[in-house]
Amino acid sequence: MVSPAVSISYTPLSICNGNNNSWSSSTSSKFLRCFPSFPVSSVDDENAIRNRRVACACVAPPQDFTPAKFNGAHKIENLSVNKELEDESDVLIECRDVYKSFGEKHILGGVSLKIRHGEAVGIIGPSGTGKSTILKIMAGLLAPDKGEVLIRGKTRHGLISDEEISGLRIGLVFQSAALFDSLTVRENVGFLLYENSTMHEDQIAELVTETLAAVGLKGVEERLPSELSGGMKKRVALARSIIYDTDEGCNRARVGMIYGFTSQGSSNYHTDIPTHHFPPKVHPVLLYDEPTAGLDPIASTVVEDLIRSVHMKGEDALGKPGKIASYIVVTHQHSTIRRAVDRQVSYSPFVPQFCFALFLLTELERLFLSSVP
Numbered sequence: 001m002v003s004p005a006v007s008i009s010y011t012p013l014s015i016c017n018g019n020n021n022s023w024s025s026s027t028s029s030k031f032l033r034c035f036p037s038f039p040v041s042s043v044d045d046e047n048a049i050r051n052r053r054v055a056c057a058c059v060a061p062p063q064d065f066t067p068a069k070f071n072g073a074h075k076i077e078n079l080s081v082n083k084e085l086e087d088e089s090d091v092l093i094e095c096r097d098v099y100k101s102f103g104e105k106h107i108l109g110g111v112s113l114k115i116r117h118g119e120a121v122g123i124i125g126p127s128g129t130g131k132s133t134i135l136k137i138m139a140g141l142l143a144p145d146k147g148e149v150l151i152r153g154k155t156r157h158g159l160i161s162d163e164e165i166s167g168l169r170i171g172l173v174f175q176s177a178a179l180f181d182s183l184t185v186r187e188n189v190g191f192l193l194y195e196n197s198t199m200h201e202d203q204i205a206e207l208v209t210e211t212l213a214a215v216g217l218k219g220v221e222e223r224l225p226s227e228l229s230g231g232m233k234k235r236v237a238l239a240r241s242i243i244y245d246t247d248e249g250c251n252r253a254r255v256g257m258i259y260g261f262t263s264q265g266s267s268n269y270h271t272d273i274p275t276h277h278f279p280p281k282v283h284p285v286l287l288y289d290e291p292t293a294g295l296d297p298i299a300s301t302v303v304e305d306l307i308r309s310v311h312m313k314g315e316d317a318l319g320k321p322g323k324i325a326s327y328i329v330v331t332h333q334h335s336t337i338r339r340a341v342d343r344q345v346s347y348s349p350f351v352p353q354f355c356f357a358l359f360l361l362t363e364l365e366r367l368f369l370s371s372v373p
């Protein structure tokens with residue numbers, strides 16, 4: 001089993017990107033390795049973490065760190081240092097110098113980042129800095145005031161369009177599970193298919209059961225959301241974001257349709273992929289907004305491993321390879337960065353102190369977990 005290690009950097013740069021062996025000697029010498037192994041809990045799944053390339057993203061304030069003057073416009077910086085990633089052909093989503101304000105509030109001030117095929121990216125930063133906003137912009141639910149969003153190299157104009165996402169399936173899993181309270185788990189997970197596919201109800205029911213099993217839930221199909229724990233709700237939301245139409249008979253005209261639900265009506269965005277296997281040119285990308293918020297450390301671990309397992313480099317609870325090409329996780333929890341992310345993008349100028357605080361919290365969490373019999 002590969003054990004992720006956490007390192008402390010004495011520079012704001014906190015990335016160990018790429019594969020486990022990607023530390024150059026000059027880089028590794030700048031880092032103090034402090035936790036050679038991650039605590040093994042009962043929910044650890046060797047398969048789920050076997051394919052983890054890196055889980056390392058923690059920074060301490062540099063000794064000479066002086067916070068930059070805050071001028072109201074935060075900037076996300078892609079801190080990747082991996083030269084291998086300079087090839088542009090595998091970029092699925094790119095934000096280029098994106099600005100966004102709400103009224104007088106300047107939320108995003110020149111955000112640039114790229115999400116590549118196969119990547120697992122974490123976005124970390126203080127509350128209210130615009131992390132959810134950038135996810136919504138990437139998903140095409142909000143338009144930037146200035147700057148560009150490119151989907152597989154093509155500039156998106158305005159909000160998401162059917163044409164644009166014919167090659168990309170973007171799912172957005174919101175912070176709250178945002179299930180429909182009056183619908184059963186089966187109806188929630190299968191909602192899009194019941195509403196929009198030509199699949200027979202029995203087929204949908206079977207697919208829902210299979211998808212729930214993939215996220216480790218069995219026998220909950222007929223329950224209402226109010227009868228589930230917070231962690232179970234998150235898993236149901238995850239199942240809803242990865243289910244897709246298996247009806248080969250469906251024509252492809254529906255590829256690229258997008259549906260949305262938030263807590264006031266819409267929270268999870270899907271496209272409807274009507275083939276059992278994703279067409280070769282369709283890349284499912286999931287955007288998770290604080291998927292472990294409000295969960296205890298063990299429930300968080302389950303969700304973090306599930307996020308890994310539905311990724312193309314993982315295996316789901318049924319032992320099948322995951323189907324998600326790339327994903328982004330917005331989180332406040334360092335454990336989520338450590339377990340579920342290969343690469344981290346951070347908000348400046350506060351991130352060194354913020355990550356250091358997260359590091360301390362994670363250590364408390366680790367001590368707590370290790371003391372549990």
Ligand SMILES: Nc1ncnc2c1ncn2[C@@H]1O[C@H](COP(=O)(O)OP(=O)(O)OP(=O)(O)O)[C@@H](O)[C@H]1O
Pocket residue numbers: 102105107125126127128129130131132133134
């Ligand atoms: N539709 C909107 N209208 C007006 N203000 C908004 C809107 N959406 C977000 N904001 C404001 O933009 C700021 C950034 O919000 P956002 O949800 O993106 O932050 P965040 O970094 O994800 O925060 P948190 O970590 O607390 O979830 C907040 O001050 C929020 O009130």
